[in-house]
Amino acid sequence: MRFREVSAATVFLAAVCLAGCGGGTGGSGGGGGTGTAYVAFPDANAVGVYRVDSKGHLDRIFGSPFATGTAPAAVLVHPSNKFIYTANRVGQDISLLTQDARTGVLTEMMPRTPAGVGPTSMIMDSTGNRLFVVNVNSHTISVYSINSSTGALTEITNSPFATISTPSAIALSPMENFLYVANADVGSVSVFSVAADGGLQLIPGTSTFAVGRGPKGLAIEPSGHFLYVANSLDNNISIMQIDQATGALSVSTGSPEPAGTTPGPLVLGSSGANLYAANFGSSNVSAYSIDSGTGVLTPLTSSPFSTGSGPVFLSLDSQFKILFVGCQTGKTLNHFSFKASGGLNSSTETVTTGSAPAGMAFSH
Amino acid sequence: MLIALASVFLALLMSARFSQAQEIVEGPRIQVFAGYSRVQFDSKTLGFSNDTGLNGWTASAAYNFYPEFGVVGQVGGHYGPNVRVEEWLVGPQVRYSRWKIDFFGHLLFGSAQTRVSTSISEEESHRTYVVGGGFDYPISQRFSIRVIEADYFKTNSFGADQSNAKYSTGLVFRWGTVSRHKPPKLASP
Numbered sequence: 001m002r003f004r005e006v007s008a009a010t011v012f013l014a015a016v017c018l019a020g021c022g023g024g025t026g027g028s029g030g031g032g033g034t035g036t037a038y039v040a041f042p043d044a045n046a047v048g049v050y051r052v053d054s055k056g057h058l059d060r061i062f063g064s065p066f067a068t069g070t071a072p073a074a075v076l077v078h079p080s081n082k083f084i085y086t087a088n089r090v091g092q093d094i095s096l097l098t099q100d101a102r103t104g105v106l107t108e109m110m111p112r113t114p115a116g117v118g119p120t121s122m123i124m125d126s127t128g129n130r131l132f133v134v135n136v137n138s139h140t141i142s143v144y145s146i147n148s149s150t151g152a153l154t155e156i157t158n159s160p161f162a163t164i165s166t167p168s169a170i171a172l173s174p175m176e177n178f179l180y181v182a183n184a185d186v187g188s189v190s191v192f193s194v195a196a197d198g199g200l201q202l203i204p205g206t207s208t209f210a211v212g213r214g215p216k217g218l219a220i221e222p223s224g225h226f227l228y229v230a231n232s233l234d235n236n237i238s239i240m241q242i243d244q245a246t247g248a249l250s251v252s253t254g255s256p257e258p259a260g261t262t263p264g265p266l267v268l269g270s271s272g273a274n275l276y277a278a279n280f281g282s283s284n285v286s287a288y289s290i291d292s293g294t295g296v297l298t299p300l301t302s303s304p305f306s307t308g309s310g311p312v313f314l315s316l317d318s319q320f321k322i323l324f325v326g327c328q329t330g331k332t333l334n335h336f337s338f339k340a341s342g343g344l345n346s347s348t349e350t351v352t353t354g355s356a357p358a359g360m361a362f363s364h
Numbered sequence: 365m366l367i368a369l370a371s372v373f374l375a376l377l378m379s380a381r382f383s384q385a386q387e388i389v390e391g392p393r394i395q396v397f398a399g400y401s402r403v404q405f406d407s408k409t410l411g412f413s414n415d416t417g418l419n420g421w422t423a424s425a426a427y428n429f430y431p432e433f434g435v436v437g438q439v440g441g442h443y444g445p446n447v448r449v450e451e452w453l454v455g456p457q458v459r460y461s462r463w464k465i466d467f468f469g470h471l472l473f474g475s476a477q478t479r480v481s482t483s484i485s486e487e488e489s490h491r492t493y494v495v496g497g498g499f500d501y502p503i504s505q506r507f508s509i510r511v512i513e514a515d516y517f518k519t520n521s522f523g524a525d526q527s528n529a530k531y532s533t534g535l536v537f538r539w540g541t542v543s544r545h546k547p548p549k550l551a552s553p
Contacts, residue, residue: 051411061411062522063483103446104411105482 035319035364036061036104038084039326039333041355042071047086047097048353049104052362056322056335058351061104065355068095069112073120074359079128081363083151087119087133088112094119094133094144096151099363113153116140116160121169121359125176130198132179134167135160141167141181143198161200164190164208171218171227178247180227182215183208189215189229189240191247209249211238212256216264222272226252226295230263230277237263237277237288239295254296259286260304267314270321274342278311278325279304285311285325289342305344308332315360326357333357388545391431391459391466392538397510398423399534403442403449403517406526410480418442418449422513422532428542432459436470438494440530449519449528451476451492466508469497478521488521500536508536 037058039048046065050058069088072095076085084097084106093112099105116135119142124131131153133142140160144153168184172194179192179200190208192200202208212231219228220242227249229238239255242248260279263286267276275297277286284304288297310329317324323344325334333351336344401422404415420442428434436457441450453474460467476492479485496515500508513532518525 049411051408059409059411059524062480062486064411066483100482102413103482104413107483 035317035362036099037317037324038075038077038361038363039065039353039357040068040072040075040086040359041065041353042073042089042358044355045070045072046355047072047075047084047106048357049099049106050351051104052317052320052322054320054322056317056320056324056337056347057349058333063103063105066097066106066108068097068108069093072358074122075361076122076124076131077361077363078124078146078151079126080148083146084361084363085122085131085151085153087115087122089118089120089136092117092119094122094131094153096153098151109151113144113155115142123170123172125172125198132170132172132198134170134181136166136168139163139166141170141179141192141200143200145198156198158199161192164188168216169218171220173220173242173244173247174222174224175244178203178242180218180220182211182218182229184214184216184232187211187213187215187231189218189227189249191249193247203247205246206248209240211240212236217266217277219266219268219275221268221275221290221292221295223292226290228266228275228297230259230266231256232262232264232280235259235261235263235279235281237266237275237297239297241295252295254294257288257297257299260284264312265314267316267323269323269338269342270316270318274300276314276323276344278307278314280310280312280328283307283309283311283327283329285314285323285336285344287343300341300343302343305336305346307334308350313357313359315362317362319362319364324360326360328356328358331356333360388543389431390541390543391428391461393428393540393542394538395426395428395436396424396537396539397426397534399510399532401440401442401513401530401532404529405442405444405447405449406528407447407480409524409526410522412446416444416447418444418447420449422530422534426457428457428459431461431542431544433457434459436472438470438472438474442530446481448479448481449476451494451517451519453492453494455494464502466500466502467497468499471495476519476521478519480522486522490520492517492519494518494530496530498532502538506538508538510534510536 048065049061070091072086073089116138118137165183169182212234214233217230236256240249241252261281287303308327308330407416422440424438426436453472455472498513515530517528
């Protein structure tokens, strides 16, 4: 009799324990909670939304991707995490989207904000008050003020601002008082001073500085002393010293540093001590350490690191410290975690997106 | 999970086996249950920020071949914000009565239909299984209160596995009697 009672109790307790296992043990794994990743898909006229965990695992939000304007080429998240923006290259406008906190569903707020011809990339100041949009086909930069309550964009006076040639990339100095613009067709970088209202003006005197051919990526290390320029036609990276008073550039020691084939996007590691370049032609990522005193780049052990076919962007999840690589030709997303040296640990997990990704951003 | 399932069934089999030692054991031939149930649906697998609580109903009918063993068919519907799940399953059930309480356990297999509505609505049919148990407290010759039934409710919808929890309570109607007699002892040589 005693054994029967024990068995019956075991049945019941096991059932309760199993029921307790339910509800919340499935889905994206990993500790430390989850964030949200947004990926622009130009061919689908949509932005894909994924839950991302601390191991870089992506789970697609139900109903994703969500419609945007035509051919979103870049995606950006406002520092408040309340607003998502896409630059729609063919639509020649900017989409503003908000997200349901529970379901993750994105809803676009209409009407869209007009931009120049061919908006392809964007950056925002750290306060979330100003948005800078590169219009590659009209050779201009549109500047908008951002309503912190609604996320609505208002183009500032005198915007858009003319650039020297085809603008391919932009970067803000850490103090956000200078804007650097890569001129892809003429192998140079132009420097604009940024006014309090976001207005742009070429710096006095020499404002355009020669780099390599086909500059496609820019990155400024956190101290603001050095600007790195990926020269896609020369397969190298220019190292430029920044005069922090005037914003002017000069060629620095060790420039240029060889990269892979057709380097483009550049991104700094979360500590600012490392630089990563996506090489479209060789389908890999070159990784370097940065000498804080001289700005000299030194390739890390085992660099370059293989990616999917045709990497076109690098995006750093700074909370989870995961580097994502979007591959246009392969239509995939790869991710890497970081070694203590700054080198990359590749993941065997590759997300096949079905449509070529063009940009990625995160919210936490 | 597999270890938990194996332990449930090992306990179930041992309960049934040792029940044979009783002199006379009786139980209801037929049990019909209906009541309220709540599912904690694992909607994080669909990209939601949290699980989703669903309220609904569960009904079942069991036919007992022996006082301790029978087969049960179960249906249910659970509804909540953005998610709806309806299921139908069948499988073995074991029972044990003690202290005027009827304990039971079951392992059920079947199908479910899950509907999710956010910016789009999609519905999918898929296989499912339930393992769980509970206890009933008789209040009359014909009726019992199902105090609690706790189930692990597995679904697989929209490309992901959901590990859900289901809790039910309600009324049980009992009809007929099934009994077992202990075989007579053989004389000593």
